[in-house]
Amino acid sequence: MSELFDAVDALVSSRSTLPPPAERKRLRQAHGxxxxxxxxxxxxxxxxxxxxxxxxxxxxxxxxxxxxxxLKQLAQLYPANxxxxxxxxxxxxxxxxxxxxxPSVAEPAKARTEPTADRILxxxxxxxxxxxxxxxxxxxxxxxxxxxxxxxKAAPVGSPAGGVDAxxxxxxxxxxxxEDGQVLAxxxxxxxxxxxxxxxxxxxxxxxxxxxxxxxxxxxxxxGADPLLVLTEAALEHYGLPVTITKEERLAGRIPExxxxxxxxxxxxxxLTKRGFGPWARIYRPAQGSERACxxxxxxxxxxxxxxxxxxxxQLPPADLARLLGTYAARVMTxxxxxxxxxxxxxNALHPPTRASEPDExxxxxxxxxxxxxxxxxxxxxxxxxxxxxxLLADLPRFHHRTPAEVLVEEAYDWARPLTxxxxxxxxxxxxxxxxxxxxxANGLTVGLGAPTHVKNPAFDAKLPGAWLVDLSHVDxxxxxxxxxxxxxxxxxxxxxxxxxxxxxxxGPAWYATPTVAYAVELGYEVRPIEAYVRYExxxxxxxxxxxxxxxxxxxxxxxxxxxxxxxxxFLRAMDGYRQRDPQLAIVVSAVKxxxxxxxxxxxxxxxxxxxxxxxxxxxxxxxxxxxDIRAAVISRTRINMHRKIVKHAAFTGQHPVAVLxxxxxxxxxxxxxxxxxxxxxxxxxxxxFKLGVNxxxxxxxxxxxxxxxxxxxxxxxxxxxxxxxxxxDGTVTDQDTGE
Numbered sequence: 001m002s003e004l005f006d007a008v009d010a011l012v013s014s015r016s017t018l019p020p021p022a023e024r025k026r027l028r029q030a031h032g033x034x035x036x037x038x039x040x041x042x043x044x045x046x047x048x049x050x051x052x053x054x055x056x057x058x059x060x061x062x063x064x065x066x067x068x069x070x071l072k073q074l075a076q077l078y079p080a081n082x083x084x085x086x087x088x089x090x091x092x093x094x095x096x097x098x099x100x101x102x103p104s105v106a107e108p109a110k111a112r113t114e115p116t117a118d119r120i121l122x123x124x125x126x127x128x129x130x131x132x133x134x135x136x137x138x139x140x141x142x143x144x145x146x147x148x149x150x151x152x153k154a155a156p157v158g159s160p161a162g163g164v165d166a167x168x169x170x171x172x173x174x175x176x177x178x179e180d181g182q183v184l185a186x187x188x189x190x191x192x193x194x195x196x197x198x199x200x201x202x203x204x205x206x207x208x209x210x211x212x213x214x215x216x217x218x219x220x221x222x223x224g225a226d227p228l229l230v231l232t233e234a235a236l237e238h239y240g241l242p243v244t245i246t247k248e249e250r251l252a253g254r255i256p257e258x259x260x261x262x263x264x265x266x267x268x269x270x271x272l273t274k275r276g277f278g279p280w281a282r283i284y285r286p287a288q289g290s291e292r293a294c295x296x297x298x299x300x301x302x303x304x305x306x307x308x309x310x311x312x313x314x315q316l317p318p319a320d321l322a323r324l325l326g327t328y329a330a331r332v333m334t335x336x337x338x339x340x341x342x343x344x345x346x347x348n349a350l351h352p353p354t355r356a357s358e359p360d361e362x363x364x365x366x367x368x369x370x371x372x373x374x375x376x377x378x379x380x381x382x383x384x385x386x387x388x389x390x391x392l393l394a395d396l397p398r399f400h401h402r403t404p405a406e407v408l409v410e411e412a413y414d415w416a417r418p419l420t421x422x423x424x425x426x427x428x429x430x431x432x433x434x435x436x437x438x439x440x441x442a443n444g445l446t447v448g449l450g451a452p453t454h455v456k457n458p459a460f461d462a463k464l465p466g467a468w469l470v471d472l473s474h475v476d477x478x479x480x481x482x483x484x485x486x487x488x489x490x491x492x493x494x495x496x497x498x499x500x501x502x503x504x505x506x507x508g509p510a511w512y513a514t515p516t517v518a519y520a521v522e523l524g525y526e527v528r529p530i531e532a533y534v535r536y537e538x539x540x541x542x543x544x545x546x547x548x549x550x551x552x553x554x555x556x557x558x559x560x561x562x563x564x565x566x567x568x569x570x571f572l573r574a575m576d577g578y579r580q581r582d583p584q585l586a587i588v589v590s591a592v593k594x595x596x597x598x599x600x601x602x603x604x605x606x607x608x609x610x611x612x613x614x615x616x617x618x619x620x621x622x623x624x625x626x627x628x629d630i631r632a633a634v635i636s637r638t639r640i641n642m643h644r645k646i647v648k649h650a651a652f653t654g655q656h657p658v659a660v661l662x663x664x665x666x667x668x669x670x671x672x673x674x675x676x677x678x679x680x681x682x683x684x685x686x687x688x689x690f691k692l693g694v695n696x697x698x699x700x701x702x703x704x705x706x707x708x709x710x711x712x713x714x715x716x717x718x719x720x721x722x723x724x725x726x727x728x729x730d731g732t733v734t735d736q737d738t739g740e
Contacts, residue, residue: 017068018058018059018064018067018068018071019071019075020055021052021053021054021055022053023071023075023080024052024053024071025053026078026080027071027074027075027078028053028074030074030077030078031074031077031078035049035050035053035190035192038070041066041070042063042066042067043063044063045182046192047182047184047192047193047194050190050191050192050193051193051194052067054191054193056193165214165216165224166212167212167214167224168212168213168214168215168216168224169212170187170188170191170193170211170212170213171187171188171189171191171213171326171329172188172213172214172215172225172227172228172326172329172330172334173187173188173213173227173228173229173230173298173322173325173326173329173334174186174187174193174207174211174213174227174228174229174230174322175229175230175232175318175319175321175322175325176195176203176229176230176231176232176235177232177234177235177318178232178234178235178237178238179234182194183195183196183197183203183235183238184318185211185229186318186319186321186322187213187322187326188322188323188326188327188329188330189326190319192319193211199239199240199261199264200239200240200241200261200264200265200283201264201265201267201268201270203229203239204265204270204283204295205268207227207229207295208227208293208295211227213227213228213229214226214227214334215329215333215334217349218333218346218349218350218548219349219350219351219352219544220355221352221354221355221356221370222349222350222352223292223352225329225333225334225336225349226282226292226294226295226296226334227295227296228295228296228297228298228325228329228334228335229295229296229297229298230297230298230299230300230321230322230325231297231298231299231300232300232301232318233301236299236301239261240260240261241255241259241261241299242255243301244301244302245302250302250303251609252276252278253275253276253278253279254275254276254277254278254281255276255277255278257276259277261277262277265283269285270283270284270285271283271284271285271286272284278299278302279298279299279302279303279304280296280297280298280299280304280336280337280338280341281296281297281299282294282295282296282297283295283296283297296334296336298325298335300313300314300315300321301314306338306339308594309339309590309591309593309594310587310590310591311583311587311590312587313325313587316584320584323584324584324587324588327556327585327588328552328588328591328592331548331551331552331555331556331588331592332346332548332549332552332591332592332595333345333346333349338598339591339594339595339598339599340594340595340597340598340599340601340602341598341602342595342598342599343594343595343596343597343598343599343600343602344598344599344602344603344625346545346548346549346595346599347541347542347545347599347625348625350544350545350548351370351372351373351374351541351544352370352373353369353370353373353374353375353376353624354367354368354369354370354373354376355367355368355369355370356368372449372539372541373449373541374449374541374624374625374627375449375450375624376624377624378621378622378623378624378626379450379451379624380392380451380452381452381627381628381629382408382452382454382467382533382629384406384407384408384467384469384511384533385408385452385467385533385628385629385632386407386628387604387606387628388402388614389606389607389614389615390621391615391616391617391621393614393615394614394615398614404506404508404509404510404511405469405508405509405510405511406511407511408467408511408512408513408628408632409500409501409510409511410501410512410513410516410631410632410633410635410636410639411501411635411639412501412635412638412639412661412662412663413496413501413503413639413642413660413661413662414501414502414660414661414662414723415496415501415502415503415659415660415661415723416658416659416660416721416722416723416724416725417494417658417659417721418714418720418721419658419668419707419710419711420494423658423668423707424668424707424711426668426669426670426707427669427670427706427707428668428669428670428671428672428676428704428705428706428707429658429666429667429668429669429704429705429706429707429709429710429724429728430666430667430669430671430672430673430674430676430677430701430703430704430728431664431665431666431701431702431703431704431725431728431729432664432665432667432674432678432690432699432700432701432702433663433664433699433700433701433702434641434642434663434664434697434698434699435553435693435694435695435696435697435698435699435700436549436550436553436593436596436696436697437638437641437642437662437663437696437697438596438597438600438634438635438638438663439546439549439550439553439596439696440546440638440641440696440697441634441635441637441638441641442542442545442546442596442600442634442637443542443543443546443550443696443697444540444543445515445540445542445633445634445637446463446465446538446539446540447465447535447538447539447540447541447542447627447629447630447633447634448465448466448534448535448537448538448627448629448630449535449537449538449539449541450535450536450537450538451535452466452467452533452534452535452629453533453534453535453536454531454532454533455531455532455533455534456530456531457529457530457531458529458531458532458534459529460517460518460521460527460528460529461534462514462517462518462521464514464534464535464536464538465513465514465534465535465538465629465633466513466514466532466533466534466535466629467511467512467513467532467533467629467632468511468512468513468514468517468527468529468531468532469509469510469511469529469530469531469532470509470510470512470517470527470528470529470530471506471508471509471510471528471530472499472506472510472512472516472517472520472525472527473505473506473507473508474525475497475499475520475523475525476492476525477490477492477495477497477523477647478490478491478492480523480524480647481522481523481524482647482648482651482688487524488651490647490650490651491650491656494650494656495646495647495650495656495657496643496646496657496660498516498519498520498523498639498640498643499512499516499520501639503660509530512636513629513632513633513635513636513637514633514636515633515636515637515640516636516639516640517529519640519643519644522644523647535629541630542630542634545599546696549592549595549596550695550696552588552592553589553592553593553696554694554695556585556588556589556592557578557589557694559582559585560578560579560581560582560585560586560589561574561578561581562574562575562578562694563694564693564694564695566693566694567683568675568678568680568683568685568692568693569675571692571693571694571700572673572674572675572692572701575694575700575701600631600634600635601631602620602625603625603626603627603628603630603631604626604627604628604631604632605620605626606618606620607619607620638663641697642660642663642665644688645688645689645690646660646665648686648687648688648689649678649679649686649689649690652679652686652689653677653679653686655667655668655677658710658724659723659724659725659728660725661723661725661726664702664725664728665690665725666724666725666728668707672704673701673704674690674692674699674701675692678690678691678692702725702728702729703728703729703730703731704728705724705727705728705731709731710724713727713733716733717733
């Protein structure tokens with residue numbers, strides 16, 4: 001009889017009542033249990049419990065009865081109508097931050113490592129310019145023994161148009177890993193999926209049919225982002241791909257066409273883009289109607305995630321890697337390649353080149369130009385906007401050096417001067433750095449959308465984007481207008497010229513972008529252009545791009561404890577050590593910044609590599625987004641924004657910068673903090689001058705060194721004009737930095 005009872009008990013257990021999947025997850029989270037803890041108690045894998053909570057699988061005896069027992073007890077403790085904190089939304093305690101920074105000037109560390117603006121803003125290829133919103137979680141540099149889910153995750157900011165899309169319920173991306181022979185896909189939010197695919201073609205098929213990965217479109221006429229799969233080293237080995245690639249393959253940007261995996265894809269009717277199978281491979285089939293079948297791969301061990309911008313992201317455990325890249329995807333967009341490539345793709349996603357027309361007489365819709373976009377066809381640049389080697393310059397003599405009257409040179413500042421006697425008596429050199437300077441330069445900027453029109457002897461129009469040949473050598477910085485009918489006298493010898501990257505006064509006619517010429521008028525001087533290439537079709541193309549990147553940056557900084565409503569003193573305290581509060585979120589910040597600079601740089605991408613000769617076209621010229629005029633306008637406005645603040649500061653305080661590098665300015669100061677030389681009255685900054693804060697266009701403390709240090713390194717390298725802004729962060733100067 002006991003055997004019959006046992007059989008009945010087993011039968012009942014096999015049908016143990018379970019709450020719906022979403023309720024299972026709620027009850028676990030309500031009690032503060034992790035997936036790993038539940039899995040350990042039931043002696044199953046973490047992915048198994050995750051599948052139960054996602055409704056993808058159901059527990060079977062003997063685990064089902066134990067699981068039902070646990071959920072029943074939890075339901076008694078946490079009724080469905082009782083509010084409970086979720087592990088996904090718990091806010092960690094903010095660490096105490098130290099007092100206003102009083103930096104040491106006696107211990108130099110390493111040099112300011114940001115490259116010059118030209119290198120940052122003009123990557124030579126889509127793959128070489130690769131820096132990253134949410135709540136703290138520590139960086140793990142080694143693989144953990146268990147797949148513990150994140151106790152907290154980032155709240156997405158800037159949700160894509162259309163809101164939640166059931167097609168993409170598992171998020172924009174997954175990190176594919178292999179453990180004990182089982183392929184697992186780590187998604188955002190701690191979800192882990194079992195992957196049955198045994199080959200790369202099967203993995204692509206699974207992703208599109210069952211993965212439910214992707215991201216909704218960012219604008220009405222646009223398209224959703226394709227799923228992104230990040231392959232770990234274990235996944236590469238499992239699918240027959242090399243864990244690392246050779247130097248030759250790295251230079252080529254791809255593995256050989258004859259590789260067995262590429263042959264597998266070909267046999268399965270999958271195609272690769274012209275980029276081939278490289279660190280950011282795209283695998284697709286031709287679109288059927290409006291639907292497309294495409295999956296993007298990211299391979300960190302092939303250097304897909306440039307350490308200059310992504311730090312150690314490629315070495316993170318799968319769950320952490322999915323969380324970090326997922327945060328970036330939610331706040332910016334799903335990565336499409338390097339941060340530079342993604343920055344450019346974000347412009348396209350926010351302003352798609354075409355849209356569907358209204359129905360014609362037959363009821364059909366057609367593709368038409370999307371107003372406000374750059375269109376689907378490239379336009380020629382003006383000759384003065386063309387970089388050296390461009391086909392427009394093919395008739396120039398081979399070694400001809402183009403003068404300022406022949407070429408538009410709008411670049412960021414790299415200027416310095418010797419210290420005055422009075423400045424040498426001050427103890428400190430303090431650097432301040434403009435937050436998201438190039439993003440701020442893009443905000444509200446009117447840029448050309450179409451081709452240029454050449455005009456002779458035009459009247460200058462500050463509202464008309466273009467390039468202007470004009471003589472600005474008469475602008476005298478010793479007397480400038482700082483407000484309507486308000487002129488001030490300055491020591492112009494202590495200020496950089498606003499018209500050249502090196503801060504030198506122009507000697508005659510030169511080509512300038514509209515913001516530069518407009519600033520000469522603002523300073524109170526007449527301008528008479530000789531000729532111009534203007535763009536009558538124009539608009540504020542970059543506004544949406546700026547807004548999304550600004551929101552991503554501010555949200556991530558807020559998660560790191562640096563809010564937008566802090567007083568100057570609070571801001572300096574909050575910024576002190578903010579990266580250490582959550583190193584992974586600090587990577588997100590770096591990646592957002594790199595997306596700004598790299599995206600602007602891609603607008604004038606130079607030819608890459610082998611086979612190209614001056615005078616021949618290169619691949620980037622075929623893009624509608626190859627627009628050197630837009631890049632020039634953004635950099636021009638960014639440099640002018642910096643100079644305007646410098647002039648306001650000099651007019652009010654009599655203080656002048658001793659060095660300016662891109663978005664960093666260095667001043668001699670009586671104290672080590674920016675508050676020792678930035679004018680504040682009742683907590684309010686000088687109108688139009690430098691203001692401490694986290695918002696784009698405001699400034700933060702960059703670093704402090706002693707005046708003795710500055711004079712010492714200049715004397716050591718026999719360089720009285722050595723740009724100290726390059727090294728102000730931590731004081732290290734090397735022979736390589738100075739060209740010795």
